[in-house]
Structures are given as structure tokens and as C-alpha cells.
Amino acid sequence: MYKGIAVIGDRDSIYGFASIGFNIFPVSNTEEGIKTFKNLCKGEYAVVYVTEAFAAEIEEEIEKVSENLYPAIILIPGVHGNTGKGVLSVRKSVEKAVGSDILFSGGTQD
């Protein structure tokens, strides 16, 4: 089964991805963004990269589709810098599985 890769977020952060063959979906406001995001989750894409800034606005939507096998929603830092949200999402899954944050409890460093 062949699927594509999508990137969603603010235009400045994602326009470069078009050059390496990703499908880019720039969003300018949250409402429209949620609509686009929902469309992306319908199974056409294997991976949807979401910029951390935009992910913060649509957390609920991301939560809803997190149970499905596809697409994989992966947070990436945008052009405005790294907010640490991506690392946080990894820590959250550790917390979910183990019950407490045993791996990285001493800050973000290893």
C-alpha cells in the first residue's frame, strides 16, 4: 500500500518541504486548519508532520486520531524555534505506559 506524506503548519515553516516531495498544507487560521487536518487524517497519508506551534492549537483533534494506525502524527519544530513540545509528547507516552516519567525525569537531557 502506497501513501503520501503531508506537512501542515504555518507557511514559512513548511514551504521548503515541497522540494523533497512532501505535500504541504499551509494554514493561516485555526478553524480552517482543523478542517484541513481532518481531511489529512482520512487515510490518504502515512505520516502527517505538524509544526509544534500549530499542534498546540489543535491538540484535541490530534488526541482523537492518535488511536489509529495511520496517519502517524509527528510534531516538528517550526521556523520560530523549538518549543520542546515534540520531546514532551514522547515523555507523555512514557508516562502513559510506565505510570511515571522514569526515563527523562532529570530534565530534557539524557
Next chain:
Amino acid sequence: MASTNVNPTRMELTRLKKKLVTAKRGHKLLKDKRDELMRRFLELVKENMALRKVVEKGLEDANQNFVLAKAIMREETLNTALLAPLQSISVEVKSNNVMSVEIPSFDYKTRTPDENGMYSYGFAFTSSDLDYAVKSLSDIFPQMLKLAEIEKSCQLMAAEIEKTRRRVNALEHVMIPETEESIKYITMKLDENERSTQVRLMKVKDMMIKENIEAKRSVNQ
């Protein structure tokens, strides 16, 4: 308490005993599943964290390059340069089964095998910064895909571990003790019944003997 609303019968006792055996077996199996899942998860999540750091660093560099390119070139030129991407990527998705958890595995194919296929523009009107930017992005791409695969696996496994743990706990702390208690209650009740029957029998026997003796006496007199 569950023990108060069970029928103290032999049939119920057999049923409960069977249930207890199943529950204990299920508990053991689920516990094993949880432990194995946890082991794999911890391995995977470490890799995930390391990879995420690499990817974030790479993307940051790429973003920097793009900002530079944007600063040097006119926006229209930049947009035109990236307007019609040459490259397109399709991802082959497979799913692997790890301890009954479906985890994805991605394999990508690019449309053009040429490694310079990502430059969708002529070099005449664009800045070299754009070339660097595009190059840095395409360099980090395989790792990005790997990250997607691993991170999704981690999320799915975390959800499954949570579920399994809850089941194990429910069996361990609710199901099994309750069943055991019910079994104990029924056994005690049955024993009690047996004792009272025995006592009754003894009593009846006593009375019959007494009657016999008295009857013999009245005959003798």
C-alpha cells in the same frame, strides 16, 4: 460483597472454581504480555528520544537555511522556484505485529532515483542558500521517516501497555480475590450444611434408640 449473593450450591462451586483457574491463567498471560511489551517499549522509546533530537537539530538547521534563502531572494522568485516540485515521495506502509499490537513500518520510494532530483529550479535565478536549504532538508528526510515510524510505534504501544496494565490490575485485585472469597463462602456453607445434617442424623438415631429401649422395657414388664 460478591460472596453474599452467590448460591451456596455444589454446581456454583464447580463453576467458580473453573472461573478462578481461567482468571489465574489469564492473569499470568497478561502479566507476561505487559512485561514483554514494556521491555520493547523502553528500548524503542530510548531510540525515539535520540532520533528526535537528531531530527529536531537537523530541521532547525534546515529552517535556518531557508530563512537565509528567503532573506536573500525575492519572495516571488522563491515561490516560483518551489512551485512545481520535481520530486514526489510515496511511502510503502506495512504493519508488524508485536505482542498483538499493530505497529507501522514505512519504506519510501522517490519518483526520481536521481539524488539531485529535489532541485526543482534552474540555478540561474536562485541563491545558493536555497540549494543548501533543500539539501539539508533532503539529508534529514530518512531520519524523519524513521522517527515517524518509531514514534507512532511508541504511542501505540504505550496505549496498549496502559490497557493491559489495567486488565492485569483488575484481575489481580478484584476478580481473583472476589472469586476466591466466593469459593470460600460456598465451601464453608456446604460444610456447615453437612455438619448440621450429621447432627440431625445423630439426633434422630438417638431418638430411635431411646424409642427402641422404651418399647423393649414395656414388653418386658
